[in-house]
Amino acid sequence: WHPDSLSRQAYWSVLKRVRKGPLIIGGGQMLDGGRRPKGLAYLWALTLFARTMGQSVALIGVGVRALDETMLSRFLARGIVKRCSIARVRDIQSKDMLVACGVNPAKIEVTADVVFSNTRTKRNPNSSKKAPGKTVFFAVHNSPSVIHYQPEDYATLVDRVMKLRSGQQAAIICHDIRLEYDVDFARAVAAISKTECLVMIPQSVEDVFEAYADASLVVSSRMHPLIMGLVAGATVLPLAGSAKVSDLVRTWYGSNAVDIKNVKHFDDAMIQGVPMGLIASAERNFDGLRDL
Numbered sequence: 001w002h003p004d005s006l007s008r009q010a011y012w013s014v015l016k017r018v019r020k021g022p023l024i025i026g027g028g029q030m031l032d033g034g035r036r037p038k039g040l041a042y043l044w045a046l047t048l049f050a051r052t053m054g055q056s057v058a059l060i061g062v063g064v065r066a067l068d069e070t071m072l073s074r075f076l077a078r079g080i081v082k083r084c085s086i087a088r089v090r091d092i093q094s095k096d097m098l099v100a101c102g103v104n105p106a107k108i109e110v111t112a113d114v115v116f117s118n119t120r121t122k123r124n125p126n127s128s129k130k131a132p133g134k135t136v137f138f139a140v141h142n143s144p145s146v147i148h149y150q151p152e153d154y155a156t157l158v159d160r161v162m163k164l165r166s167g168q169q170a171a172i173i174c175h176d177i178r179l180e181y182d183v184d185f186a187r188a189v190a191a192i193s194k195t196e197c198l199v200m201i202p203q204s205v206e207d208v209f210e211a212y213a214d215a216s217l218v219v220s221s222r223m224h225p226l227i228m229g230l231v232a233g234a235t236v237l238p239l240a241g242s243a244k245v246s247d248l249v250r251t252w253y254g255s256n257a258v259d260i261k262n263v264k265h266f267d268d269a270m271i272q273g274v275p276m277g278l279i280a281s282a283e284r285n286f287d288g289l290r291d292l
Helices: 011-020 038-052 071-082 092-100 114-122 151-164 179-192 205-213 223-232 243-253 276-286
Strands: 023-026 057-062 086-089 135-140 169-174 197-200 215-220 235-238
Touching (some): 023 038, 057 071, 057 114, 086 092, 092 243, 114 223, 114 276, 135 179, 151 215, 169 179, 169 205, 179 197, 205 215, 205 223, 215 223, 223 235, 223 243
Parallel strands (some): 023 057, 135 169, 169 197
């Protein structure tokens, strides 16, 4: 953690910090709705406190999920965005969902996830010159509230991809190391698959970057591993498990994410590198923040 970072549960410390300057909510799927939108309620209260204290509020490069499922989520989302001097989301589907919640579309600007703004310096200049590694990484995504695929379908995917990548090692990598999230799912896939699979549980972000920098291919329906794979210089195969992934691929790479049940030939769907337009769009998130 950064030495100046705070836990969101350190309520009094967070409120003291917000009293001193603008509140900037940035990156990731920050506006998360659903049946029990506790995180959304937290941000609603925090933005209300910031405005009461005379501080500006900004959303930059955020994603949204399940805001349209309940009246409460829609109410909270409208309140948060209404208090923002700047409201920027990372993809068109996030804007569409906020508009469906009653937010004025003119207030929302579509940029890109803020993580792409730092890729000018993170990208390895030699990544395009080095030979690819021998490991295909399948970055799974599973949680009690978000299920992209069943283990049986994912195991079939692994077998089909590895049949086309003969002689290479398959590794199922977990970005969320909680058992009931990625880990149990990864182990279930490995047990069902006809391919011998290593289940990898990284202990740090550095472990993931090191693995992806030497990957033959990174396969995922999840945004985080796709971003980390692209930044690390790996070749990436995006799966059509979520609207945000499909939108990223279609908007910035001009291709379509792959249907997990139709993986026969996927060369046209593989992507690599971070386009300069995507970097520029991510960097637009920071325009005007000094004026807050």
